[in-house]
Amino acid sequence: DADVTQTPRNRITKTGKRIMLECSQTKGHDRMYWYRQDPGLGLRLIYYSFDVKDINKGEISDGYSVSRQAQAKFSLSLESAIPNQTALYFCATSDPGQAFSNTDTQYFGPGTRLTVL
């Protein structure tokens, strides 16, 4: 079974609709992240959470919100989707224990392909 799962894997929606993307992990990691990837571009950080009570904005948080329901679950919401939010969305996790060991390994889910018409 995959350690980091994302649902749905694909979603087509219309402008103005509210969309929620979900991420679950069985790795027991405290830190979770949401990224967006546009064709030919790198990953850009939307939001991140270092524990259940910690939520931080990334570089492109406008138009998005998140919820950390539990250590294992981190959801991304688009309150009113717009076409330029069409992208591939990745959830990732990391282990703070690795930070103390000087490694920054993040483990990514399979991604959600979102199309906003």
Next chain:
Amino acid sequence: GQSLEQPSEVTAVEGAIVQINCTYQTSGFYGLSWYQQHDGGAPTFLSYNALDGLEETGRFSSFLSRSDSYGYLLLQELQMKDSASYFCAVSKAAGNKLTFGGGTRVLVKP
């Protein structure tokens, strides 16, 4: 702000060696990571450097020069399965928040 520069595309033949350079400008620096992403797949961790020098992991090696704000990923004995996009990413002092470069698409030809 932070910015990372890496070439957009590299083409090489099987068995060759490819070096992907990454230069970065950041307001703080903790370490440089490399990730591989196959088409349609998720990024996967390859290598990490926090100190100057070379880190070797099988056919892949990564190098960092903090004074030059520069690093590279070296892919040796290229195989067809190495065709993928490669991203460098920097972390600042606090935690594991990463900033990614735009990625280098490596195409391996027979």
